[in-house]
Amino acid sequence: MKTYLDCIPCFFKQALEAARLAGASAKTQKRVIDELAKALPEFPLTSSPPEMGRIIYQLINKITRTKDPYLALKDKGNQLALDMEHALRKKINNSHDRLLTATELSILGNIIDYGAKNMLDVEAEMAKILEEENRVKTLADKDNFHYMQFREGLGEARTILYLADNAGEVVFDKILIEEIRRYAGNKKIIYAVKEKPIINDALIDDAYVCGMPEIAGVISCGADAPGTILSLCSRKFLEIYNRAEMIISKGQGNFEALSLEKRPIFFLFMAKCPVIAREVGCNVGEMILIGNSA
C-alpha cells in the first residue's frame, strides 16, 4: 500500500508522541518535528507507510539518543496479556467455534498498539476485549472477514509463516496457533518478529516472554520497520516466506507493507485509521480478515 497524503499529519503526531515517550525536552521535541519536516519532501509517496515509519523512528532515536523508547510499554503489554491468558482460554473453551473465537481474539489483541492509537489505556482496552461479547460473535460470512476461506487455507497448508505485530499481542497469537494445531493437526509453524526495536513491535525477547517457543518456531524477519518490508528482510526469512504455503499477517503495518504482494497471505488486523478503512473498504475499528490468494 502506498502512503497517502493524509498519513502525513499522523506521522508528525506519532513523532511527537514517540519523542515525548523517549523523555525528550520541548526543545528536542521541536528538533524532532523540524528534522521530520526537512526529511518529508524527499520521501516518495509510492513507498509504504512502514517505510516512512522506519525512517521517522530512526530519526527520533538518533535525536533523543534512545534505542527503545517503547520498552517499558512493551513489557507492560506482555505482562497484561499474560495475566489475561487464563481468561482468554476460558472464553475459547466456552465458545461454539474454538478456531473462530481464537481468530477473533487474536485480531482484537491487535488493539495493543501504541503507534496508531495514542496514549491508549491498555488495561481498559484489555478488559474491554474480554467484555465485548458482541464483537466476538459469528462473523463468518461478513465482508472483510473471510473466515471460511481462512479455515480452509489452514486445513490445506503444511507450512505456515505467522508474521507478528506488537508485543503483548504475542500471547493472543500463541493461543490462536494452539487452536490452529488443534483444528488442523500438526504443521510447521514459524512465528516471525522484528530484528530491532521499532515502536512497540514484538522482538525475539517478547516472543520468549510470552511463551511462543513452546508452540512455534520463532525467528526474526531481519528488519526493523513497523511492517514486514521484504526488501529489508534477511535471506533466511525470505526463504521461509517464499516457501510457506500460507502466511498469516498480523496488524495494520504488515498489511500496509504486504498488501500488494502475491503470496497466499491472510491479513488479520483492526482497521485503526480512516486511510486504511478507505483502502480496505471498511469502517474504522472494524475487525479485518482478508485473503490475498495468489
Added chain:
Amino acid sequence: MKTYLDCIPCFFKQALEAARLAGASAKTQKRVIDELAKALPEFPLTSSPPEMGRIIYQLINKITRTKDPYLALKDKGNQLALDMEHALRKKINNSHDRLLTATELSILGNIIDYGAKNMLDVEAEMAKILEEENRVKTLADKDNFHYMQFREGLGEARTILYLADNAGEVVFDKILIEEIRRYAGNKKIIYAVKEKPIINDALIDDAYVCGMPEIAGVISCGADAPGTILSLCSRKFLEIYNRAEMIISKGQGNFEALSLEKRPIFFLFMAKCPVIAREVGCNVGEMILIGNSA
C-alpha cells in the same frame, strides 16, 4: 497564546483540506505539504497559531492560485444562518433570560467553522444547535462561563468593539447585538471583520449579507489572519480597539491571538481542540465565556 507542538500535525491536516477545497491535484497537494514542511523549522513557537495559520493559507493560495477557496462554503454558511434567523429569535422570545440565550446561541454559532472542525456537515450542526435544549440552559455560574460579569460589563460600557469570527456566525452575532441593545440601551457598537479572505472568516460582504449594518457599525480590522493579530491591524482599527470600553472577541482564533492582551476583553467561543482545552482548563466542545479584565 503561543503555538504548541501539538498544533503542528493539525497545521498539516488543515493545509491538506484547504488545498483540496481549492481543487488542487494530488501533485499540488503534495507540493503544499512539502512547502509547509520547509517553512515549519523557521516558524517560532512563541508566535500564536493564527500567525502560523496566516502564513499557511497564504502559501496554499499561492501554490493553488486561488484567492478565496472557502467562498462557496461561506456563502452557504451565511444562507443557512439566515434561514435559521426566525427560529433563533423564537428561541430567544421563549427563554427566561433573553441576553443569556442570545449569548449562548452566539457561541454555539461558532460551530460554523471549517478550519478546526473538518468537513463539518453544517446543516446537521445547525439543526443540532436548535435542538440542543440541554446546552442552552442557565450556565451563569459555571467555570469558564462568566455570564454575570459579562452582563455587568455590557451595562457599564459605552462603546463596544465586537470582533467577528466566521461567516454565517455573523447572523448569530447580529441577534446577540440586538439583545445587548435591548438589555443595556443604546451603545456605540462596532463590528470588526477581516480585511481579506482567510479560511472562512467573515469579511465586509458577509457582514452586509447577514444584515449587520442595520444594527452596528461595520469595519475591517485591516488584517488577513485567522485571528485579530494586533500588529497586522490598521491604525483606524487600533484606535477603536484602544478606546473601546469593552471588547467582545468571538471564536478560538481571536482567543489565540488576544489571550495575552490587557484590554477589557470577553472571549466567547467553543473549545474545539485539546490544545485550547488545556490552555483554558476545560473540555473539548465546551462553551466558553471568559473575561480578561484589565
